[in-house]
Amino acid sequence: xxxxxxxxxPKDFKSDQEVRWCPGCGDxxxxxxxxRALPELGIAKEDFxxxxxxxCSSRFPYYMSTYGFHSIHGRASAIASGVKVANPExxxxxxTGDGDAMAIGGxxxxxxIRRNIDLNIILFNNEIYGLTKGQYSPxxxxxxxxxxxxxxxxxHPFHPGELVIGAQGxxxxxxxDNNLKLCQEIFVxxxxxxxxxxxxxxxxxxxxxDKTHAAISDREFKDDRQIVLRHxxxxxxxxxxxxxxxxxxxxxxxxxxxxGDKYSEKDLxxxxxxxxxxxxxxxxxxxxYPEHPVAFGIIRSIDAPTYDGSVAKQVEEVKxxxxxxxxxxxxxxxxxxxx
Amino acid sequence: MSxxxxxxxxxxxxIRFSGDSGDGMQLTGTLFxxxxxFIGNDLSTFPDYPSEIRAPQGTxxxxxxxxxxxxxxxIKTPGDYADILIAMNPAALxxxxxxxxxxxxxxxxxxxINERGLQKAGYKTDDPIKEDKLDGYNIIQAPISSLxxxxxxxxxxxxxSILRSKNxxxxxxxxxxxxxxxxxxxxxxxxxxxxxxxxxxxNKTVLRAGYNYAETMEHMTPSFKISPAKxxxxxxxxxxxNIATAWGLIAAAEKAGLELFCGSYPITPATEIxxxxxxxxxxxxxTFQAEDEIAGICTSIGASxxxxxAVTSTSGPGLALKGExxxxxxxxxxxxxxxxxxxxxxxxxxxxxxxxxDLMQALYGRSGESPVVVMAASTPSDCFQYAFEAAKIxxxxxxxxxxxxxxxxxxxxxxxxxxxxxxxxxxxxxxxxAGTKDWQPYARDVEKLARTWAVPGTKGLEHRIGGxxxxxxxxxxxxxxxxxxxxxxxxxxxxxxxxxxxxKLKVEGDEKGDLLVIGWGGTYGYLATAVKQxxxxxxxxxxxxxxxxxPLPVNVKEVFxxxxxxxxxxxxxxxxxxxxxxxxxxxxxLQYNKVQGLPFTxxxxxxxxxxxxxx
Numbered sequence: 001x002x003x004x005x006x007x008x009x010p011k012d013f014k015s016d017q018e019v020r021w022c023p024g025c026g027d028x029x030x031x032x033x034x035x036r037a038l039p040e041l042g043i044a045k046e047d048f049x050x051x052x053x054x055x056c057s058s059r060f061p062y063y064m065s066t067y068g069f070h071s072i073h074g075r076a077s078a079i080a081s082g083v084k085v086a087n088p089e090x091x092x093x094x095x096t097g098d099g100d101a102m103a104i105g106g107x108x109x110x111x112x113i114r115r116n117i118d119l120n121i122i123l124f125n126n127e128i129y130g131l132t133k134g135q136y137s138p139x140x141x142x143x144x145x146x147x148x149x150x151x152x153x154x155x156h157p158f159h160p161g162e163l164v165i166g167a168q169g170x171x172x173x174x175x176x177d178n179n180l181k182l183c184q185e186i187f188v189x190x191x192x193x194x195x196x197x198x199x200x201x202x203x204x205x206x207x208x209x210d211k212t213h214a215a216i217s218d219r220e221f222k223d224d225r226q227i228v229l230r231h232x233x234x235x236x237x238x239x240x241x242x243x244x245x246x247x248x249x250x251x252x253x254x255x256x257x258x259x260g261d262k263y264s265e266k267d268l269x270x271x272x273x274x275x276x277x278x279x280x281x282x283x284x285x286x287x288x289y290p291e292h293p294v295a296f297g298i299i300r301s302i303d304a305p306t307y308d309g310s311v312a313k314q315v316e317e318v319k320x321x322x323x324x325x326x327x328x329x330x331x332x333x334x335x336x337x338x339x
Numbered sequence: 340m341s342x343x344x345x346x347x348x349x350x351x352x353x354i355r356f357s358g359d360s361g362d363g364m365q366l367t368g369t370l371f372x373x374x375x376x377f378i379g380n381d382l383s384t385f386p387d388y389p390s391e392i393r394a395p396q397g398t399x400x401x402x403x404x405x406x407x408x409x410x411x412x413x414i415k416t417p418g419d420y421a422d423i424l425i426a427m428n429p430a431a432l433x434x435x436x437x438x439x440x441x442x443x444x445x446x447x448x449x450x451x452i453n454e455r456g457l458q459k460a461g462y463k464t465d466d467p468i469k470e471d472k473l474d475g476y477n478i479i480q481a482p483i484s485s486l487x488x489x490x491x492x493x494x495x496x497x498x499x500s501i502l503r504s505k506n507x508x509x510x511x512x513x514x515x516x517x518x519x520x521x522x523x524x525x526x527x528x529x530x531x532x533x534x535x536x537x538x539x540x541x542n543k544t545v546l547r548a549g550y551n552y553a554e555t556m557e558h559m560t561p562s563f564k565i566s567p568a569k570x571x572x573x574x575x576x577x578x579x580x581n582i583a584t585a586w587g588l589i590a591a592a593e594k595a596g597l598e599l600f601c602g603s604y605p606i607t608p609a610t611e612i613x614x615x616x617x618x619x620x621x622x623x624x625x626t627f628q629a630e631d632e633i634a635g636i637c638t639s640i641g642a643s644x645x646x647x648x649a650v651t652s653t654s655g656p657g658l659a660l661k662g663e664x665x666x667x668x669x670x671x672x673x674x675x676x677x678x679x680x681x682x683x684x685x686x687x688x689x690x691x692x693x694x695x696x697d698l699m700q701a702l703y704g705r706s707g708e709s710p711v712v713v714m715a716a717s718t719p720s721d722c723f724q725y726a727f728e729a730a731k732i733x734x735x736x737x738x739x740x741x742x743x744x745x746x747x748x749x750x751x752x753x754x755x756x757x758x759x760x761x762x763x764x765x766x767x768x769x770x771x772x773a774g775t776k777d778w779q780p781y782a783r784d785v786e787k788l789a790r791t792w793a794v795p796g797t798k799g800l801e802h803r804i805g806g807x808x809x810x811x812x813x814x815x816x817x818x819x820x821x822x823x824x825x826x827x828x829x830x831x832x833x834x835x836x837x838x839x840x841x842x843k844l845k846v847e848g849d850e851k852g853d854l855l856v857i858g859w860g861g862t863y864g865y866l867a868t869a870v871k872q873x874x875x876x877x878x879x880x881x882x883x884x885x886x887x888x889x890p891l892p893v894n895v896k897e898v899f900x901x902x903x904x905x906x907x908x909x910x911x912x913x914x915x916x917x918x919x920x921x922x923x924x925x926x927x928x929l930q931y932n933k934v935q936g937l938p939f940t941x942x943x944x945x946x947x948x949x950x951x952x953x954x
Contacts, residue, residue: 015803017815049795051641054806061803062816067795069644070805071637072667078602078634082641082649083795085625086600090645090795108637111630315620322621327590330622331757336576337377339756 008039015065026177026203027056030124031063033180034093037187038066043091050093051080053100056131057124057203060095074105077112080119081307088308091191094121098139099129102158106138110167115307116195122187123160123200128209146208160200161285161299165278171197172285173298176217177204182228182296189298195306216294225289229297234268237293244268245292254283256292273301346518346564351410353418354513356506357435358427359396360389360403363506367425368405369752371513374523376577376754379567380409383719383864385417385751385938390607390690397459402434409517411566415718415864417751419940423516423561425509427451427483429460429467436471444477444561446512448505450484479559481552483508490548491541500538504545511549517563521546573756580719580748580861581611583755584652584678587726589622592648594727595734595766600647602627602638604657607690608746609680612652632660636677640664643673644804646770646794648730650676655684655697658741659704665739666705669830671804672781672790674733674768677711678726681745681861683936692936693747695860696911701741702889702918708827710834712736713889715743715860720755722748725886727763728841734768736837737789743888745910747938748861773798780804780814787840788833838890844898848874848881853952855902857928859885859915862939866908869944878952888915891922899926906931906951908939 013035021027038048048066052058054073061068067090071079080094094112101109101123112119128146129135135148139160143152164172171193175183183201190197202213216225227237227245235245236259247269248255257263275281281300287293324330354371356364365386372384387404394401408418420440426432428451439445457465464470468478487505488498514521525543532538553560578586592599601624603613617626625647629635636651643649653661658679668675681697683689701713712732716725722744729742771778771793780802781790793800802814810817811825846855847867858866863884870882883898885891899905906929907916916928931947933939 044798046798046801047796049645061805064803065801067801068803068805069641069671070803070807071640072663072806075633075637075664078629078637079641079644081634082600082602082627082638082643083645084641085627085638086598086642086645086647086649087794087796107630108634111634311625315623315625318620319623324619324621327586327593327622327760330586330589330619331576331760332574334576335373336574336757338574339379339570339572 008045010035010039012045013038013064013066015063017062019063020059021056022207024206025056026126026205027060027124029177029180030122030183030201030203031060033183034122034187035064037184037191040188041091041191047090048093049083049090050095051076051083052095053105054131055097055100055129057095057097058100074100074103075108076100077105077108077119077121081112081115081117084117084119084308085311088118088312092119094119096121096123098123098125098127098160099137102138102160102163110163113164113167113169113196113198116170116304117307118194118309119196120190121196121198123198124203125160125200126203126205126209127157127212128205130205130208134208159286160198162282164198165282165285165300169198169300170195170302170304171298172200172281172300173197174200174202174285174296176202176213176296178217179296186298189301193301194309195304216289225293227293227295229271229273229284229295229299231271231273231298231301234265234270236265236268254287254292273298276302346562348564350412350565351408351414352423352517352563352565353406353408353421354423354425355404355406355421355435355438356425356509357402357404357431358506359430360391360394360401361396362403362427363503364403364405364427367506367510368407370510370524370527372407372752373527373577374514374519375407375409376575377523378519380411380565381414381568381570381754382407382409383414383417383751383753385747388691397428397430397456399430399434399460402431404435409565411568413568414753415868416938416941419942423513425513427505427509429456429462432467433460433462433471436473439476442475442477444479445473446479446481446509448483449480450482452480477561481512481556486548486552487545490544494537494541496537496541500541504542507542507545508549508552511546512553512560515550515553516560517565521550571756575754575756577752578720578723578755579750579752580716580722580744581609581680581750582615583720583722584716584726584742584744584749585612585615585619587723588616588648588650588676588730589619589624590723590760590763591727591730591734591766593760594763595648595730595768597646597648597768598623598625600625600627600639600642600649601651602629602635602642602649603652604629604632604635606632606654606657608682608749609652609654609657609678611749612678612680632657633664636661636664639675640668640671640673643668643675644671644795646792648734649674650678650730652678652680654680654682655700656687658697658700662705665711666707666709667806668739669705669709669711670806670809672737673739674737674792675739676726676729676733677739677741679741679743680749681743689936691746693745693861693938694911694934694936695745695862695909696914696934697743698888698911698914698918701743708831710831710889712738712740712834712837713743714740714887715885716748717860717863717884717886719748719751719753731764731766732837732840734766735789736787736833737769737792738834743860745861768792770794771797771800773800775800779812781809781812786836788829788836835890838893841887841892843894844883844885844892846881846883846898849879850881850898851901852879852881853903854880854948855899855905856880856882856948857885857905857907857915857919858882858909859888862908862910865939865941865944869941869948872941872945873948878949880948880952885915888918895923899923904929904951906948908932908944910934910938
């Protein structure tokens with residue numbers, strides 16, 4: 001049922017519900033970007049299903065005029081998996097947060113990725129539990145002081161990219177709430193990709209974790225602290241495009257270099273999002289400020305058979321070979337006898 | 340072969356095969372059952388096996404048994420006590436001799452009675468017969484292992500393979516005793532080991548050796564004759580409860596014109612349902628072996644949202660894990676069938692043993708006022724009917740339905756007269772059509788109170804649902820106190836209204852009498868047999884067996900009020916009795932409860948009922 005019909009606009013995807021996120025919350029911008037991205041996919045509005053779990057971000061489906069399901073905490077990946085396998089023709093999107101996807105829903109999250117079900121998972125990462133008013137999450141930085149860690153956390157955070165790639169993720173991208181254009185661009189690519197996609201969006205919670213991404217998102221520094229990766233382009237960044245990444249082969253790690261006398265653009269690594277070997281993608285996804293710039297853009301995007309596609313294919317194959325075509329055939333199959 | 344002039348004519352007989360869990364007792368029992376069915380007996384079987392796949396060899400804990408009850412009359416249970424026990428080793432004797440009728444026959448592999456075997460089984464002397472006071476029984480010590488070896492000595496098989504076929508020797512003996520043909524088993528072997536002619540030959544040789552041995556030892560072997568049962572004409576097959584459940588769900592999908600989706604996680608004794616559905620890709624069944632029980636139900640809820648007939652299968656502990664998601668299905672009013680094959684609990688409990696102790700969990704094990712339809716199947720083959728009904732109710736009333744079966748009927752099997760699908764009604768889910776004017780997600784059918792089902796992909800009906808309380812019409816989030824009260828009432832009333840669409844409670848026996856025996860679910864065979872036997876003695880006893888628990892059938896009071904005494908019999912501490920006390924408090928409910936991980940016995944039920952009649 002995927003077809004291009006009358007051209008849809010962002011307005012077509014807005015629901016009649018009042019958006020209730022806090023003023024200044026990063027979620028507003030992400031909603032905006034999705035509403036701009038979906039019309040670009042050329043899919044009829046009724047063929048979108050947006051599934052969420054619980055948390056601030058999970059209110060998302062109410063603000064979209066598509067089919068939507070605001071489910072229970074952590075289970076969106078499982079519910080979305082069921083939707084997609086039941087009807088592979090739908091474009092299924094999962095909206096989730098760092099707590100929903102990686103704490104209570106961690107198991108479903110990694111298995112949806114491992115199975116490569118054709119879902120688009122948008123992971124809002126604000127490193128805090130917002131809806132329950134400020135407890136640390138699985139992505140909170142070590143030592144974070146929150147309501148449940150008044151003396152600082154003593155646990156190590158997940159890096160979503162590392163988890164996704166570790167779960168054999170085929171598509172991982174990162175964006176940030178204050179870069180609407182990049183969000184929109186990545187969402188469109190995620191929507192086109194066949195298989196599970198995870199887009200981590202660094203998102204600011206103005207109330208409980210304000211400025212948690214400020215070190216890399218402030219206008220003043222962001223060009224020097226972020227690198228936007230583009231497939232087959234050199235890994236270059238900086239306000240003056242004067243920095244880049246090379247591979248320190250001896251220590252098998254990425255190294256930031258200044259372009260000038262010693263290095264020129266042709267010495268820099270060229271991003272290959274389609275490399276099957278996850279090694280480089282993992283290093284890119286794990287880069288942290290201040291040692292490295294934080295990577296944005298599509299870090300990994302490789303093609304592989306999808307679960308939903310394989311299920312449908314297997315059903316067709318077995319159907320064509322079996323003598324059992326109906327329940328009557330089934331009931332009379334095997335050993336029977338007449339009385 | 341009709342040499343047995345002195346054969347004892349019997350209406351029915353119970354045989355129990357018992358051995359190590361690696362001895363092939365389940366297969367042996369199944370082969371005997373199949374042969375009996377083919378020659379026209381009615382029967383009922385019960386496999387009784389340990390939860391360990393290979394429990395320590397030769398120990399009582401590792402004994403695997405298969406009991407089959409065959410007869411020329413209607414057979415409703417696998418029988419209480421065996422007429423014949425085949426014990427492949429001392430441990431099997433130790434574990435099962437107490438289940439043999441007084442004076443019954445016990446065939447034991449003589450070669451297994453050695454110091455090591457006796458010690459492992461926990462015998463303290465070298466004479467297990469004397470030690471267990473089995474002198475009054477007809478004990479046949481047959482050298483099963485050594486005769487099997489002898490029969491195969493020239494075949495070039497290794498000793499392990501040789502000993503593995505000793506179950507065929509025992510089966511051959513039993514075939515002689517019951518005057519059964521070997522051809523069905525022979526053709527089974529030929530089919531199963533198509534690529535291993537040597538294995539076919541070996542098994543057939545041992546089978547015949549066993550048969551011939553029994554014939555030779557005629558002077559000490561009993562011989563029975565059981566004529567074919569007088570049963571309704573038709574085409575029959577053997578079926579167990581799990582397969583019947585899977586097939587009933589497939590039948591419902593066909594009748595509803597929907598695809599079937601099953602999200603599930605393996606758990607004893609329910610796994611076979613997922614396995615069978617997974618094998619039915621030829622009928623378009625989609626199965627999803629989820630990462631856990633929660634994902635099992637959640638993928639099914641997603642599939643239901645997307646328009647499939649969605650089911651999930653589990654057993655008690657898994658049902659507990661699914662509780663929160665069931666609440667979501669209640670709130671979103673999506674059709675969903677949850678099959679719970681009950682086992683002994685709490686916790687891991689007795690995974691392979693039957694019990695009826697999940698009733699309260701099924702009725703109430705969720706947060707909030709969370710009504711669902713609760714039903715129970717009562718025999719292996721009627722799992723087909725009730726799985727079909729469960730799906731029909733879920734789809735037509737837009738509600739989750741819990742179908743309770745148990746390890747006893749799930750694994751037990753019986754001959755089943757194969758129905759034609761044309762005998763079954765169509766299922767008509769209230770699917771909302773594109774272009775429906777002024778469509779509202781929570782607008783309801785006045786009779787059933789079911790909302791309509793607008794499936795993603797339907798143009799113009801895009802809407803949002805979820806776990807937050809719903810506005811009674813638009814389905815938007817509502818925190819309005821009056822709306823909440825209304826919705827709580829509507830959800831309960833919707834489930835209660837199902838009672839208008841289900842059959843009335845039937846009474847087996849007179850509608851009036853001294854004692855009404857009440858049961859539900861998998862205990863039916865035992866209760867029906869015990870009640871019938873007391874009725875035959877002229878006592879005024881009747882049986883009312885429940886398959887619909889929430890809602891109850893509409894005529895419960897009409898039935899109950901005509902009896903002097905009511906006794907509720909269950910394999911739990913009285914969960915249904917308490918439910919009846921709550922829903923129909925005007926009657927006095929006596930209880931008969933057994934929670935041993937074992938079914939009732941007919942004898943104990945009869946004794947108890949007779950005592951109640953005398954009091």
